[in-house]
Amino acid sequence: METHDSGLHGNEGDTADTDDTADTGTNNTRAASAHSTIDFTDLTAALRGRFVTERSIVSLYETDSSRAVFSGEALGVVLATSAEDVASALGWAHARNIPVSVRGAGTGLVGGATAYDGGLIVSLERMNRIVEIAPQDRLATVQPGVITADLDAAAHEHGLFFPPDPASVHTCTVGGNIATNAGGLRCVAHGVTSDWVAALTVVLADGRVLRTGARTRKNVVGYDLTRLFVGSEGTLGVIVEAVVRLESLPEGDPVTFWADFDGLAAAGSAVTDIVASPSRPEVLELLDAFTVRAIEEVFPSGMRIPAGALLVGQTVGPHAAAHAEAILTLCEANGATESAIAADDSLVEARRKSNPALSARGLKIACDVGVPVSRLAEMFAGVAEISEQHGIEVASVAHAGDGNLHCKVAAPDTPSGIAAADALIDDITRLALSLDGTITGEHGIGQVKQHELPWQLDEVAIDVQRAIKDALDPRGILTPGRGI
Template sequence: MSHSSQSTSGQVPGKELYESLTALLGEGKVSLAGDVLDTHSIDKWFASHRPDIVVFAESTADVSKVLGFANERKIPVTTRGAGVGYVGGCVPMRGGIVLSTARMNRILEIRTEDGVAIVQPGVITGDLQAAVRQLGWDYPPDPASLKECSIGGNIATNAGGPRCLKYGVTRSYVLGLEVVLADGRVMRCGGSLHKNKTGFDLIGLFVGSEGMLGIVTEITARLIPKPKSRGMLAAVFPDFPTAAKTVQAILQAGHLPSALEVTDAFTLAAARKKLGAEVFPPGDGHLIMEIDGRPAAVASELEELQDLLKSCGAGEIRIAREDAECEKIWQLRREFSYSLRDTGLTKLNEDIVVPRGKLVELVNFARDLEKETGIAVACFGHAGDGNIHTNLMVEDYLDPVIRERADAALDKLFTWVLSHGGAITGEHGVGLAKKPWIRQALGEVSFGVHREIKTTLDPNGILNPGKFLDE
């Protein structure tokens, strides 16, 4: 089964599409402009493919009309949120229509008495977070890109972030969805309800479906009371295994930090080069942890954790008791990314996951891979989840020779990860970047069930074709 044969990209000329869609939706919602098509050809990954046309939907009715139209004519429709994905998920590989939800960016309602916010998919995640925090509530998911990514995109990839250790991923904060199905039918699932066992979990099916099963047009998000206080600790360790052992000691002692981030020697070296050696005292492993809760609880837990870190062999320990100090530590965490960027190399950021007990094995493997391939590998990320961003540092991924070498190294990495009970993606999604390994990752039975479900919900294969279920 391949949906590629069903693509009509190029068969319906852009101009005809423009006229039909304008007639359907009204003026000002459709564009053929070259720069618009270019912007909508890419995300943050390396793939690029031009759509035939871009539609800026402004309502559920718009989305429904576009899908009804496209389904009848078998025109590919690729949904786009803020376009900041890391795996090429919103690149319209078969042309056709890019449906942008950027204009559907209203926070419709925040009801703290029900613990919910109702939003359109184009709302920027950070804007929702800021709005609910002003009311003393919280929307916990915190992908690194939260100032520019949209809730719709977060739903497409079931986005994570550092605080997922305690708070869970995007799925845990979606109570209700309005979804337009491939044929234009509008379906509602769930609502402003914190528990709901009405039928199958269709919300779960659409969250993380990468635009391949339907288009989400409204989200009812779960809010929680915002913890009144937070605190952080950052510590340098002599080596990575000691840092990883400390991760285990923290959890075994009954702590559940909201975030627990680890960094390897390569990344620390890059950070020292950028920021100065004095910022990170000697040591080849680094841990950051955040805790939150009632003020008295945070204060006493910071002391407990400090003692625990010392007993685990930490060198310098930095403690942040106030918001501003915490932000400084998070800024340090962000510097790890910037420092890698400053090496001048291209960072292939792979969001692999291993069982939490295999962190040391993973980093040892990364060192071996480095020796074997000559490609530097930098590891840092969400230690508590076993979700370690493993960055292959290459010169220019668009250079075919370098790309071939890099892909061979990625293949070794993913093969190792899968043979050690891991996953090829923890929070970025499959998209195009992980497509070559998805069958191996899912296994044949699951891959088959994926295709069966896809065919059931999108029989003409118009939704985001060319991605991980297609040849």
């Protein structure tokens, strides 16, 4: 991990040899000049115009969608179009102990793709080809930069779909989903991204190419390296191709249902009962009144504001309506003040806007904790208590069927304001752990949650994680100091 600040910073000065072989004019003097000891000759020879050092371009690739702060300058960005490009880039960086950040669409929320000062950026956005869809085996082969919704749409043409659907599905990439083991709204029915990855092609830290997994339903040859790379947040290798599983589209239209509750704790009890029942929803989301109000204010659509919380979900398949009715009965038994089948799916679409709506209202500091579904009511009661103790209002949105909560708080843009918000989020995170939970359900660790890691993992677990990191990336060039 020591490569991050490993003396890569030269003085502003001569830039001649860095630009010698450039053929596109996109290399400029500013970045190279900040790190003038680096010789880019081999890299530009291998990548030609696909290695870019122009500051106005590079800077676009230096941050992600999190509040992680980047200061400094990356050496440049590799706009890879092939596995060979990625191998050239990593081989070059490996030989020079240069840190590498990896990115798809930059929609990550924890600073996993933020650049390193003096580091190389590998962007996979141009590797956006759906290589093959094999409907009989329900498999798709994709490059990492494919937009998730595009893969889903292509699968639809064969009567199939790609179940993982993070809220950013229209902008995020499949490679990023795999690197972070992304979740989403449909996990309650279909599991997380790792459940849908059959095989990977990965460029290792030293530029070698690794193939994992198989196209078969069962495969027990060696350790499950596919699952090891899923969720590894760019710290073990760069995914350059994936074989993902697809699922048959359910018959008929989804049925959307909703229920209002006086408070989150009662809604949480309802969720526990629903998940334990045979009426499994495909989507089961919980929003507190604050969040619903924010959505309605920022994206007006006529949503009614509940007294305490709105539970909204969908059922699918031939028995969708009967399952939705059974779920509403459980809601009523748990004290829902009003509940109904909705005429359309606009409530689910509105829920997808909660993040931008809360951000627009200034609530940018968030957590991504998870608890067993049976502990949801306790969790919500605890969050209310913590909010009161800190005197800061908390907005809660939950993939409730998974027990995955995103609590968001506002913070004045001052060091003390941010510190107060962080302290509150820390308390919520510790509460989740005390309820057999997790510090992150779907966003990952990245930079933002680094300090929380020892709260969940003990010394032995961290040791083992680091031993694996060291085994696969002994020079620590891949996304160093993050993830684990």
